[in-house]
Amino acid sequence: MGLHLxxxxxxxxxxxxxxxxELLRDGPLTVGEIAVKLGMLQPQTSKHLRVLNKAxxxxxxxxxxxxxxxxxxxxxxxxxxWLGSFRQLWNDRFDRLEDYxxxxxxxxxxx
Amino acid sequence: MGLHLxxxxxxxxxxxxxxxxELLRDGPLTVGEIAVKLGMLQPQTSKHLRVLNKAxxxxxxxxxxxxxxxxxxxxxxxxxxWLGSFRQLWNDRFDRLEDYxxxxxxxxxxx
DNA sequence: TCAGAATATTCCTGTAAAGGAATATTAGTG
DNA sequence: CACTAATATTCCTTTACAGGAATATTCTGA
Numbered sequence: 001m002g003l004h005l006x007x008x009x010x011x012x013x014x015x016x017x018x019x020x021x022e023l024l025r026d027g028p029l030t031v032g033e034i035a036v037k038l039g040m041l042q043p044q045t046s047k048h049l050r051v052l053n054k055a056x057x058x059x060x061x062x063x064x065x066x067x068x069x070x071x072x073x074x075x076x077x078x079x080x081x082w083l084g085s086f087r088q089l090w091n092d093r094f095d096r097l098e099d100y101x102x103x104x105x106x107x108x109x110x111x
Numbered sequence: 112m113g114l115h116l117x118x119x120x121x122x123x124x125x126x127x128x129x130x131x132x133e134l135l136r137d138g139p140l141t142v143g144e145i146a147v148k149l150g151m152l153q154p155q156t157s158k159h160l161r162v163l164n165k166a167x168x169x170x171x172x173x174x175x176x177x178x179x180x181x182x183x184x185x186x187x188x189x190x191x192x193w194l195g196s197f198r199q200l201w202n203d204r205f206d207r208l209e210d211y212x213x214x215x216x217x218x219x220x221x222x
Numbered sequence: 223t224c225a226g227a228a229t230a231t232t233c234c235t236g237t238a239a240a241g242g243a244a245t246a247t248t249a250g251t252g
Numbered sequence: 253c254a255c256t257a258a259t260a261t262t263c264c265t266t267t268a269c270a271g272g273a274a275t276a277t278t279c280t281g282a
Contacts, residue, residue: 002133006124013121014240018113025200031259044241046260051239065249065258076197083194086187089136125270142229155271157230176228176279 004056005082008075011055016040017048021057021071028061028070115167116193119186122166127151128159132168132182139172139181 012018019038023029029037035045049069052058057075061068123129130149134140140148146156160180163169168186172179 002129006126006129009120010124013117013124015117016240018117022113025197032257041242042259043243043261047240050260062249067259073197073201076194079190080194080198083187083191086136086184087191090184127270143227152272153229154231154273158270161230173279178229 002082004075004078007055008057008079011051011057014048014051016044017052020045020048020052024058024069024071028068030066030068032066034069113193115186115189118166119168119190122162122168125159125162127155128163131156131159131163135169135180135182139179141177141179143177145180 012021016038020034023034023037031042031045031049034040034049035042038045049058049060052069053060055075056072058069059072061070123132127149131145134145134148142153142156142160145151145160146153149156160169160171164171164180166186167183169180170183172181
């Protein structure tokens with residue numbers, strides 16, 4: 001468990017790759033388009049896309065001699081699911097805080 | 112924007128640090144307790160906690176000569192907020208797919 | 223103040239990964 | 253079959269970072 005998560009977050013925690021992901025939210029793009037829009041060289045763009053691809057964050061679609069990259073949902077859903085358990089945690093803690101405050105209130109009234 | 116995110120994800124994308132975070136979900140722990148529970152040496156534990164601390168993921172509370180580390184919500188909320196925009200994206204795409212299918216259905220009926 | 227426990231820091235070393243430059247690959251076109 | 257465009261890969265160098273071992277720091281209690 002958690003291995004996909006770590007791989008995905010590792011891939012996303014590189015500024016250029018993060019930017020690529022942000023860019024691809026507006027829709028699929030070719031390597032050249034990404035490189036131009038982000039002001040990076042083509043080889044590094046390809047290399048970063050390779051990492052993103054291995055992490056399952058993007059997928060490629062070949063069209064002639066162009067390669068069109070687009071986002072993939074799964075890794076984001078994985079991260080989201082993991083964060084979900086944290087939301088649960090914070091909510092539980094908040095509930096206990098409420099109970100505590102309520103308890104204090106009642107004790108106050110019994111004086 | 113996004114810089115905190117990248118820092119947080121980078122900190123989380125190291126297996127040992129990820130484990131530390133998972134462990135701290137059950138409540139605050141001292142360095143020694145973390146080291147024992149995860150079978151790692153104290154110095155490396157301290158070093159990883161330093162990284163997590165700088166990323167805002169954990170905070171320290173001094174108690175005598177012990178240091179008690181506990182999770183912090185903010186980074187997780189940041190990641191969650193970022194993912195939120197993706198949820199929006201997927202939903203929009205799904206809506207458009209529904210529209211498309213509905214359109215096809217209608218065209219089918221008009222033949 | 224000294225001893226010991228808990229933690230932090232430093233130094234060293236090995237390794238993974240990123241950028242630059244050059245080159246290889248693949249597909250379309252005349 | 254050249255020729256070109258688009259992309260991928262390789263090689264090299266540099267840098268960041270993790271682990272190990274040793275040492276420094278901080279706090280407590282006698």
